[in-house]
Amino acid sequence: MAKKSTGLYWLLFFISTIALVSAIVLRFEYLTLIIPFVCLYFVKAMDII
Structure with a gap:
């Protein structure tokens, strides 16, 4: 099994995490729309899926 580059x-995980933290600080109403991207890119970076 070849090792994939992550x-x-x-x-993308760090960018989406920064976006989530800034949305919390700026009290952005739709910050829950950013959470799936944080989770998805973390799981893909850890090569779980």
């Missing part, structure tokens, strides 16, 4: 997924 660098892009880590980058």
Whole structure:
């Protein structure tokens, strides 16, 4: 089984995490729309799915 490169997924995870934290600080009403992206990119970066 070949090892996949997960660098892009880590980058997207950190960008979406920063977006989530800034949405919390700025009291963005739709911050729950960002949470699935944080979870998805974390799982893909950890190579779970």
